[in-house]
Amino acid sequence: MGMANACYVLLILFFPALCQASCTTFFLQRTYFEIYDNDTYEEGTVIGDYSDDVDNKTLMFLPGTGNCASILAINGSKLVLKENLLNQALCNFDSVSCDWSCAESPGRKNSLRVFIHRVSRKVFKFKSNSYSVNVPESASTGTELISFSKSDLTREDCVPLTNVFFRLNGNEQNFFGSRTGTDKITIFLNKKLDYEDSKNHTLNIIAELLDTAEENSTSLLVNVTDVDDMDPTFDHDVYYLNITENDNASINVSLNVTPKIHAFDRDMGAGRQEVFYRFADNSNKHGCFSIDKTTGNISVSCPYDREDREFYSLTIKAVQQNTESRSCTATLSVRILDVNDNTPEFMLTSYHVNVTEHSGRGTLIDTVTANDKDQDEKAQDVNYEILPPHNTAFSVNKNGEIRVEDPSKLDREAGNGTMILKVKAIDSENRKPSTSTATVTITLLDANDNAPIFDAPKYTFRLSSDPGKVLGHVKAVDDDEANTPNSEIRYKLHKTLWSSSFSIDNKTGNITVKERPTITTGQIELIVEAQDLGVPPLQSSVAVLLSQVEVNGDTVNFTVLKSAEEVTKKKDFYQSEIGKILKLQVSLDKIGSLQTRRISCYIIVSATFQNNSVVTGNILENLVLQHMSEILALFNEPHDAQKAVSSEETFTPTVISLIVICCLLIVGTIILIIYIHQTTKKRNQILPSREKWQHEDSRKYEKTEEDITENGDSKKGDE
DSSP: OHHHHHHHHHHHHHHHHHHSOOHHHHTTSOEEEEEETTTSOSTTOEEEEOTTTTTTOOEEEOTTSOSGGGTEEEETTEEEESSOTTOGGGTTOSEEEEEEEETTEEEEEEEEEEEEEOOOOOOEEESSSEEEEEEETTOOTTOEEEEEEGGGEEESSSSOOOSEEEEEEOOTTOOEEEEEETTEEEEEEOSOOOTTTOSEEEEEEEEEETTSSOEEEEEEEEEEEOOSOOOEEESOSEEEEEEETTOGGGBTSOOOOBSOOOEEEOOOSTTOOOEEEEEOTTTSTTSOEEEOTTTOOEEESSOOOTTTOSEEEEEEEEEETTOTTSEEEEEEEEEEEOOSOOOEEESOSEEEEEEETTOOTTOEEEEOOEEEOOSSGGGGOEEEEEOTTTTTTEEEOTTOEEEESOGGGOOGGGTTSEEEEEEEEEETTTOOEEEEEEEEEEEEEOOSOOOOEESSSEEEEEOOOSTTOEEEEOOEEOOSOTTSTTTOEEEEEOOOSSGGGEEEOTTTOEEEEOSOOOOSSSEEEEEEEEEEOSSSOOEEEEEEEEEOEEEETTEEEEEESSOHHHHHHTHHHHHHHHHHHHTSEEEEEEEEEOSSOTTOEEEEEEEEOTTSOBOOHHHHHHHHHHTHHHHHHHTOOOOHHHHHHHHHHHSOHHHHHHHHHHHHHHHHHHHHHHHHHHHHHHHHHHHHHHHHHHHHHHHHHHHHHHHHHHHHHHHHHHO
């Protein structure tokens, strides 16, 4: 009974406290609610006020229990938005959850979960109010200009853009077309644009959400850029010029052309170009008319004869300075006004002939002919003259025959392969020259008169004993006409002591190790010959030095034909001279004797630049190989030992073997000759006796034959 009374008292005392708001009662259950970002989205918005529920106690998120703090914050007993829910960085959040509790009693906790409903505000737009694209007027139809997709759109809510449809507006002239795809539109060129017609076009690009009435638009400015697509044009189709015949005052001055010659480029923008003037091909056949390429002014360089021709029609061509393909033409109509004179004129003003270079003196080149239109017999008395500078290379006689005078001046390689002669006709009676000249264009045909020339006076390569190793290559050029046998070159090695150990590619000039050479001197010299395929072939040769050079770190080791003692005595001299050759500071680090060659030695060289930086082994090797001939020349002073070297080098094991074989062949030949001589002598002694025996034998044979015949006849009679 006493215990029951005690429990009753406690229940009475604590029941009011349990019924009041407190953290203890609030966190007995989980908190769950939903918010909509169309009315609750701004930063600081209170989405839950729990002041009464927790008696104004401070709430807190328990760390490490969820992601509520990403978008929510607690202000005392209130739950507020930490950031604007429409922030694009938060659009991926559709809910957050975590554990939370009162700050004063973190042991009392429960879970909080907030669901975020994204609501469309039906507002979106292009990221830019306008776009522009530059299109050259030369762009072909079908060229894609620009594309738009939903990535070019932005909106004020977090509802994803889906089912976006784009369309093109403002394309009344149908210059442009569009291709639509999933959430994308591509604008392309539907018709050719012309800068001269319209410099820009404005289009509207409209974006529309298919499941709503939402749409927005932006402008697209298509700028047409000018290109050079218009030919120039003359102001007039025909221009007129009157010239008095044989009027020297009209030579080399601007003549009065009516109207003034003028042409212009019809392009109007960046493609507009300046035009240059000239005569169309073959229009100015006589070569006396000239046109100023900038102004179009016409002049003549020689007088004209009305009796020869009264009217000329020349084609003037205006060409854009940037391209020959943009041009136009007009006609220059020239009338020669009459005065009383006649001079010789060429029937043809241009001759073309092919002649082999260096043709012999007196070779006929061509024949030119000029006629005088005077009516008496003197009109046919015409002389010819070749104008400088080729008047010494050729001569022309009274019949107009042009012949070679100096063959040495007919050198195709000395010029561009063409010689242009100017031939003048002169009236023999009054020595008055013709008003025009004949041009004889002589094309010199190639003769094989140039031998191949190597691109270096001597080559030095590193010697390797590995068969198949390419040591280097030589190159020669032939100045005769390219792509002909006269300039095509073949290479070969001259037969020398060591040539059998190497081979050369007859076309590329690559020198390759064929078999391991057995040398002791450290250097081998080969002779390479370059020969063209002309008739007759011409050739030249060059020396190729192969040197054994070894690189060890920053030092280079090579052999010289001088004893170690001699090199050591003059070490300072050799260091200085090699340094001068290589243009480096050189040190002979080691001088060593060769066991197999007493009067040769090897030297180990290192070097530094002028700033005392060390020259690497590879660089030093290249320099030594480039100047090996000069370096070896330092050690080739006249000396008895050098003679011994030459002798010792000559009688190598291979050479000695060859000498022995030759001696055996000589001895065998002598023995054979003696044997043949003795045999012939004995035969000559035996021959008379043999002939006597043969005579007696024949007589015996005849006698025996007679006996046999008689015996045979007698036997027949018996039978």
